[in-house]
Amino acid sequence: MARTRLIFSGSGGQGVITASIILAEAAALYEGLNAVQAQSYGPEARGGATRADVILSDEDIRFPKVTQPNILICLTQEAYNKFSWIIRPGGLLLTDSHFVIQERKVDARQIEIGMYNAVIQEIGRPIVFNICMLGTLIGLTRLVGPEAVMEVLGETIPSDFLDMNRRALELGLGLGESSAP
Amino acid sequence: MARTRLIFSGSGGQGVITASIILAEAAALYEGLNAVQAQSYGPEARGGATRADVILSDEDIRFPKVTQPNILICLTQEAYNKFSWIIRPGGLLLTDSHFVIQERKVDARQIEIGMYNAVIQEIGRPIVFNICMLGTLIGLTRLVGPEAVMEVLGETIPSDFLDMNRRALELGLGLGESSAP
Amino acid sequence: MSKKTLFLQGNAVCVEAALYAGLDFFAGYPITPSTEIAELLSLKLPLKGGKFIQMEDEIASMCAIVGASLTGLKSMTATSGPGFSLKQEAIGYAVMTEIPCVIVNVQRGGPSTGLPTSPSQGDVMQARWGTHGDHSIITLTASNHQDVFAMTVEAFNLAETYRTPVILLFDEVIGHMREKMEIPEPGEIPLVERLWTSVREGTDFHPYLPREDGRLPMSDFGGIHRYNVTGLIHDMWGFPSNKPDVAHGLMRHLVDKIENRVHEIARYKEYYIDDAECILISYGSSARSALHVVENRRARGEALGLLELQTLWPFPADVIRTRCAGAKFILVVELNMGQVLQEVKKAVADPEKVFLANKIDGTFITPTDIRNVLRLIQGKGV
Amino acid sequence: MSKKTLFLQGNAVCVEAALYAGLDFFAGYPITPSTEIAELLSLKLPLKGGKFIQMEDEIASMCAIVGASLTGLKSMTATSGPGFSLKQEAIGYAVMTEIPCVIVNVQRGGPSTGLPTSPSQGDVMQARWGTHGDHSIITLTASNHQDVFAMTVEAFNLAETYRTPVILLFDEVIGHMREKMEIPEPGEIPLVERLWTSVREGTDFHPYLPREDGRLPMSDFGGIHRYNVTGLIHDMWGFPSNKPDVAHGLMRHLVDKIENRVHEIARYKEYYIDDAECILISYGSSARSALHVVENRRARGEALGLLELQTLWPFPADVIRTRCAGAKFILVVELNMGQVLQEVKKAVADPEKVFLANKIDGTFITPTDIRNVLRLIQGKGV
Amino acid sequence: MAIREYIRERFMPHIWCPGCGHGIVMNNLIRAVENLALRKRDIVMVSGIGCSARISGYLDFHTLHTLHGRALAFATGVKLARPELHILVPMGDGDATAIGGNHFIHAARRNIDMTAIIMNNRIYGMTGGQYSPLSGYGKTATTAPLGIIDQAFDIVELSKGAGASFVARTTTYHVTSMIKIFEKAIQHRGFSVVEVLSQCPTYFGRKNRMGSAVDMMKSYKTGTTPIGSEAKQKDPSLIERGIFVEEDRPEYCAEYENIIKKAMGG
Amino acid sequence: MAIREYIRERFMPHIWCPGCGHGIVMNNLIRAVENLALRKRDIVMVSGIGCSARISGYLDFHTLHTLHGRALAFATGVKLARPELHILVPMGDGDATAIGGNHFIHAARRNIDMTAIIMNNRIYGMTGGQYSPLSGYGKTATTAPLGIIDQAFDIVELSKGAGASFVARTTTYHVTSMIKIFEKAIQHRGFSVVEVLSQCPTYFGRKNRMGSAVDMMKSYKTGTTPIGSEAKQKDPSLIERGIFVEEDRPEYCAEYENIIKKAMGG
Amino acid sequence: MGPLPTERTMEPMKKNKKKRARTVNIEWCKGCGICVAFCPKSVMDLDESMKAAIVRPDDCIDCGLCELRCPDMAIESREIDAA
């Protein structure tokens, strides 16, 4: 596959970093891809805006940071305002309609999906919002197979939570596929 | 004057170092000579053998240590045994008969004087033994004038002890002169 | 996919490698960006019956691992700049007493508190000269997780081989980024175990009497031989001495055992060196950006090469001199104001051909940063 | 004889000079061979209304003088190897926050506890690189008591001029030996007082906004301006920032303010340099033995010269390059394994002509030691 | 003066997490200073490194943000140099009692006039949740996943043992008494220690299932009691609040003034 | 075994001054070890730097002569690594309570099983007579020519405040009880502190006009009294001798063994 | 959501013994809910944007505790000029 550069951005509690790790790990361990994940730490660990970079490629990845993402996910207005302008022309910009109003014109495919509301309605547990987001992303892009993600979740999440996560993932997949081109 | 290199050696309580400082200071401040004094510290400050080097000269003194003294004073047997062999041929080796038995043949003028006993008899206060020794040395060598020494003592010693020190110094001078060649 | 393939942070890889190498004791004090090492070991050491302790500060941590190492356990501590400065006195003690141990410094922006969460390689010279008095020390680094594993194991092996503290100088990028790596099979990387004395109970054991080959066999505290260990200049009994010949002998031994073995200790990697007109020299995370540039340029047919240093101390000057002899110019790529640059200038015949591409603003050096400097050197302007 | 002529230990001269320079605050912790400095100041400071405190350790001592300096007092601490290692973190803080202060290190035999009462010059590189992160620092030394006085005053002047900690690197021989020296009249040596801001009460004072000339005016804690001081990378307000441009600017400022002024800061002495075929380079006590040899040889008509360094950091490379250009060979004389030797090799055109005469056994280097090396170089054998 | 007068608004809102107790300490420390009508220019605040230590950046005093654990050592230099200044030294529990423990006991021993405020959240917040010497046996932290086996210091006992002449404890729930205690501590002539139990919902709270900041503050309400209360007899597990030590002892800088007199006198 | 069996005769006579109390401590520490019939190979002695610290070189145990103030930190590493060993940590008063104060209070807090022996001569002997945190107000030293203004720590109080589970005090005059106390301290399972008043005639004695070693030992006889004696009521200036604390508390290494069990168990 | 109002005051409706009017500084408020939880008269609440709001000003008894307990110094008060 061509080198894909992603930036996940949002705020502390949203599980943005976890999502980025799951995606990268799924690609690296179950899709035979190379993957690098790097998150930026604030001057201190105190909450605020978070950002995680993921690079996926079938070649070696040397430079581990993303300067211009071809896929950008913004889960807060703050993140959107801060990062939306660095996306590569023709890239994909995914936001959640509950948190972000896409005010800007950017030379990229801007997709706005009600992932958060869907999670609240269908599952009722905000913790799995990030997994739903991941599902949506995969539905849109097929960067990795859903099974790969489930494998990773299986390794990391207590079994009794696994089902809820699967549902969130599938919920997202649906949302993603339905709005995929 | 020609460069004179002295080593004062003895044990902790004998005031050997003080004597070396007084001589050097007298020469430096009151006789217009250059002088360097350096004492060797044990691995720790704990008692044991002490040694002080003094160099007197009318020229600049760069190298501050004495490797071969032309004047060596040994106030313990230990010091005598340790240092007597490093004296310059033709040098002067002064010991106190109460503490040291001159066992060795050395290519130097070995003078053995009962300074300690003299102090005990005449003054009765062992503390001024080192000043008496200094007097003896001066009596023997005239390295500096007695006044210079008294000047230094005047600067450093509480006035009520000054007299006792003067007597010790003069006692030594006498002993020295009488055995001077 | 094999169970041995993992996707981890560099700090976690360091932990896996230390355990692979036989780590049994860790003492530390939290500090960004090294903290994950302590956090992971606080669980993983007891799992294997090893010992983890969070001490009251970095000084105590360094002292504790020296004490533990004397009982025969492979020991490690981890820290970053401020803590590394605090450990210096005790690191000097480990050097003087020749106690094997490993000190990880995941570098962050300095000086002082600096930029705690930003990448930097500013402690290279400190690793060599941070403690007082003449001495020598081994320092390793790595640019990717497979090498982080290899160099960490190396560190423990060299520590035992030369009876010396070994410093692992990583940086925030390597410590925090995640990538794929393979855990070698047990035995796949040979391990150097402690060299114990063959002297029997009852016969005199001289803890500081080197063998023919210069190595010093040890005996564990609590074992059959009782001896003295001191930070003072000491004789073969380990007893304080201030005899000039003893002092001279010990000083030479401490330095020569490492400086005379630069070649044995030198670890480095070469990429497209042989015909390279321009050789980039880099290490740690910045070597990733350097390699990125080299590979792109090679693809375009340009004769660029990369010499990646993994041993920083003793500095492999000969390697650099010989391997870079043919290069028209050399570009050192690092995240500091030119610490390795100076060493490279010392190493090569004509220092004028050595240039620097660096970053000191807390951000990571990008291929573009390097390209800009290359253009300047090649007179193409930026 | 004039009252101003004194016969003192080097440590005592350092004390006299510090008081002459305006010392008002000393914090320290005893350690051989520096202890006399603290002992003398414990009496002499209160005599002038100044403050002396023996802290719980060297770290606290270093921190205390930084705190005191912020209130406007000229401050100093004194230590030796082990204590110097412990102070490194706080020295880095003084560098980062640009607080003027003076740190005396009367060097003893190292590494570790080493040889506490023996002379050595083993901390030269540590003085430059002992704390973590990129930085720069000023280090001075002296070979005789008149110069100990001059350089100590110099240290306080440079600290105020450049708002930086300055290290005085003496050694056991200089610290403990006694010789004659003259105390200059008040005003005879000009003193640099603190540069206070002219900003009035109520108007914004930027503690870290350099003036045109690069100097940073200060305002005393307790004074009219209230501002923040931090060891984190900070902006002109002294408030933490992790903006790359701010970080870059601060790093460059901290290093450039010293490295760009090597010529202003360089202090050195020349003896018979002009026509010298062989130039000895030395500093501190070992320069005495070197000068002894040079003078004797000159008396015999041999073209020897001595370049005595008093500024060790920033290293006066240009001075050495230019002044030694004519020499057939250069002999560095020092009490370590060649720390300044390496810098000299970096400085000159052909490093092959640079040799070393040193002593590392705890004894002081003698003229004979130097002569033996000279013979070897001159191919006369020993 | 309004509370804003003491704050460097330029740098607000502060970096602390929502509900962090440190903000409440800052809030009420300002009130105490205001009540005592101290001039801002006469106050020097010296802090170390930690979330707690960041307090100095927000307050419009002379502020010195130093090194982890060393605040009291720097403060000693400031105070001895300028004894007329009021010195406030807010510290985290790790800052004050782990790496900074030695400076703490020595400042107490010297009885040098400054106010040490220990913002005790029982965890290393800034570095993300490692245990501190005050975390307490059986609690968990990122470096004690299987439970902490370290006994905790009792700040009151440690301060007493080291010779502090003023020792008090309060919590972020008990704001009005916190203010009173701060006032007394600042007025006390000598070394004063005020321990404030201050919630870290983000790490200590989360790691130990203590709920929200609100829940943690409620636990301060229910888990503490005034010194020598009957409640304490009934339930010894209760933590006592109030002023434990308040004695008049020779203060270090005053003593040093005598040394100067002696020296100059003779 | 004869006392010589415990001494490295090769290095005797030791470097201590005539009459130095440290020799008496060494003498009686050997007796205690002998009485307990401990194997030399099971004993690790860890010392710092100072005259006192030199004791480790003369004793035929595993001996670790470390850095000034750090003995307990090194010892913690040894003990946690090999809990079955007996750890003796002799320290000078400066070593233990000045630069080493933090390690001291933390070792006490953890209650890690080792015996800290504070050879308290109230001065820095090795460096030639500077004051220590135990010198005491009004005494003189080379760094306090006009008199010491520092309050002294009370080792017993400090140890208690830090959480030590065994705390005792004795003197070089009271040799028989010194032996008993050493025996108990070594047998105690946890952190034990023994303060021994030990004369330094060369510096503390000389600086404070206390006469010879013999005179100083006499002052220990007249200036001290058993804990809770009537004499103390009459003359509160008397220093109490004996065992102040002896409690059974969870020991650190034992607790760590449980962590290992937990970890391995599941 | 456009730019937020940075302050939110509420004057009491009917004249009660209340002496001070309180203001929430929304830019500083982090929505921790402490003021809400501990207000003896439940005067405060969090709005949809998770910021504190003074919802029952008339019930306020001027205890001032919300001001003191706010970790973000986000609640301020000023005298009500008796009219």
Place this chain on the structure above:
Amino acid sequence: MGPLPTERTMEPMKKNKKKRARTVNIEWCKGCGICVAFCPKSVMDLDESMKAAIVRPDDCIDCGLCELRCPDMAIESREIDAA
């Protein structure tokens, strides 16, 4: 003074209840006088070379305190084999 004897023992003259004979190791003794000062029976004294000497062996009551108080481990004792 020539080489010194390194040990100096004294057997009690008349048989008394004494069980042990003491020895002063002159090489280790530094002449501090502690044994002399605190011997309840004044058995010890310093000789002209400032080393401890057992001058009244018969008065010794075997309290053994000199052994314990010697800072230099210079006093040793051994059982007297009952004859």
